[in-house]
Amino acid sequence: MQQTIRDILTKHGGLAMPVDQIADTADLYAAGLSSFASVQVMLAVEEAFDVEFPDNLLNRKSFQNIAAITDAVGSLVGDREAVA
Amino acid sequence: MTMSAGSSLAARAQRVAAVAAAHADTVDVDARFPQEAVDAMIAERLLSIQIPEDLGGEDAGLSDIAEICSLIGQGCSAAAMVFAMHHIKLSSLVSHGADSDWHRAFMRRIVDGQLLLASATTEGGIGGNLRNSICAIEVADGRCRLTKDATVISYGAHADAILVTSRSHADAASADQVMTVFTRDQYTLERTHVWDTLGMRGTCSDGYLFQGEAPAEQILPKPFAEIAAQSMLATSHLLWSAVWYGIAVNAVARAQAFVRAAARKTPGVTPPGALRLAEASNLLQLVRSNTIAGLGEYEAARADADRLSSMGFAVTMNNVKVASSETILSIVNHAMLICGIMGYKNGTPYSLGRHLRDAHSAQLMISNDRILGNTSNLLLVHKQDTSLTG
Numbered sequence A: 001m002q003q004t005i006r007d008i009l010t011k012h013g014g015l016a017m018p019v020d021q022i023a024d025t026a027d028l029y030a031a032g033l034s035s036f037a038s039v040q041v042m043l044a045v046e047e048a049f050d051v052e053f054p055d056n057l058l059n060r061k062s063f064q065n066i067a068a069i070t071d072a073v074g075s076l077v078g079d080r081e082a083v084a
Numbered sequence B: 001m002t003m004s005a006g007s008s009l010a011a012r013a014q015r016v017a018a019v020a021a022a023h024a025d026t027v028d029v030d031a032r033f034p035q036e037a038v039d040a041m042i043a044e045r046l047l048s049i050q051i052p053e054d055l056g057g058e059d060a061g062l063s064d065i066a067e068i069c070s071l072i073g074q075g076c077s078a079a080a081m082v083f084a085m086h087h088i089k090l091s092s093l094v095s096h097g098a099d100s101d102w103h104r105a106f107m108r109r110i111v112d113g114q115l116l117l118a119s120a121t122t123e124g125g126i127g128g129n130l131r132n133s134i135c136a137i138e139v140a141d142g143r144c145r146l147t148k149d150a151t152v153i154s155y156g157a158h159a160d161a162i163l164v165t166s167r168s169h170a171d172a173a174s175a176d177q178v179m180t181v182f183t184r185d186q187y188t189l190e191r192t193h194v195w196d197t198l199g200m201r202g203t204c205s206d207g208y209l210f211q212g213e214a215p216a217e218q219i220l221p222k223p224f225a226e227i228a229a230q231s232m233l234a235t236s237h238l239l240w241s242a243v244w245y246g247i248a249v250n251a252v253a254r255a256q257a258f259v260r261a262a263a264r265k266t267p268g269v270t271p272p273g274a275l276r277l278a279e280a281s282n283l284l285q286l287v288r289s290n291t292i293a294g295l296g297e298y299e300a301a302r303a304d305a306d307r308l309s310s311m312g313f314a315v316t317m318n319n320v321k322v323a324s325s326e327t328i329l330s331i332v333n334h335a336m337l338i339c340g341i342m343g344y345k346n347g348t349p350y351s352l353g354r355h356l357r358d359a360h361s362a363q364l365m366i367s368n369d370r371i372l373g374n375t376s377n378l379l380l381v382h383k384q385d386t387s388l389t390g
Helices: A002-012 A035-049 A066-083 B009-030 B035-043 B062-075 B077-096 B101-113 B224-265 B273-301 B311-339 B353-359 B368-378
Strands: B117-120 B138-140 B143-150 B161-167 B177-183 B187-193 B207-215
Touching: A002 A035, A002 A066, A035 A066, A035 B368, B009 B035, B009 B062, B009 B077, B009 B353, B035 B077, B062 B077, B062 B224, B062 B273, B077 B101, B077 B117, B077 B161, B077 B224, B077 B353, B101 B177, B143 B161, B143 B177, B161 B207, B177 B207, B177 B224, B224 B273, B224 B311, B224 B353, B273 B311, B311 B353, B311 B368
Parallel strands: B117 B161
Antiparallel strands: B138 B143, B143 B207, B161 B177, B187 B207
């Protein structure tokens, strides 16, 4: 999952440095993630994992770092599997 | 303290509004700073009302400040905009400087000296997007140094301190920004652009080459991205809307006075402008409701950083700004149609030229096209709230 997220960040994040040099907990906004790019990343993540972010996860914190994105996607995928 | 007859915020604001109105035309014609109105704000101690009581302020909420912006805006939009911009900057200090000793002490200085704060967020080369900086702050040996080609610093020459955005260090990405307080003794301003504009002439928003040096502790301890999202953008859209509402209220008041004068001259015949007045009143109510709803949303979200940073909140504030700024132009135009040549002409009790010119700034200060672009991006993932009352 994390590699997919990193690939998406490489493609859509518009970051100032290569994604493999960014630690899981490093601040993505400080690394240059703009508000426009964060939405593009969200869309790509939704498509890749077939999930939809509910409004309570649509804030800066959910996309603050790679670990937070992974947690958010994990909780959405987990919810889906619990229902299925 | 000057708290003579009537010490309520509204009474104090009314006295400032009266001074502002008396000088509004010369401020506009001469494109000069509304010094008399600002002196009145200082005499009424309105520059520190937002500061918490434990630091000597009055803990006024954003709705209180918006009310004052509207009252002063009915007299002089430039004076009201100076007041609004000061309090937008102050909201960043109050929201994000409360844990820093220097910023707490500075808030006490604002109370004691009724200091006026200005803002330097615009920079040559960033294309109007204040969430990007080119200049970077240098920090060494506990001091910070900054040079910024600030294409606009509203009332920069009249401010006691300027809050300046920059990249957080020399290698930082353009959106990795901080905001630093520089007091007047810590910077020089070399004027590079003159503010000779269609409207809002009294804000004296000249461009300057800013060069400052200060103790590094004056850098606000939060990333500017958070400051922008959690205090600055919301308070800007709301307090600007309050100023614009004030402009529209005064335009409608002039139109109503015109219609009433006509009605008194010909009892039994409804003047032709009366229908337009009803339409203007309808639009005015929309701007008022929109602004009040936005203020309610802000007060409800204020204590919750996640909610303030949410997409839903950003969409709401963007919508408040776009709707208010577009609608006031229709309102002033309606008023102009009602008052006719008496509204078009300067120097009559029904003159509306200043209102119309000032109102045109609303769509441009943070361009509505930029804001709609931002909203349209958010709407790719944000789902609308389908409830009526929330």
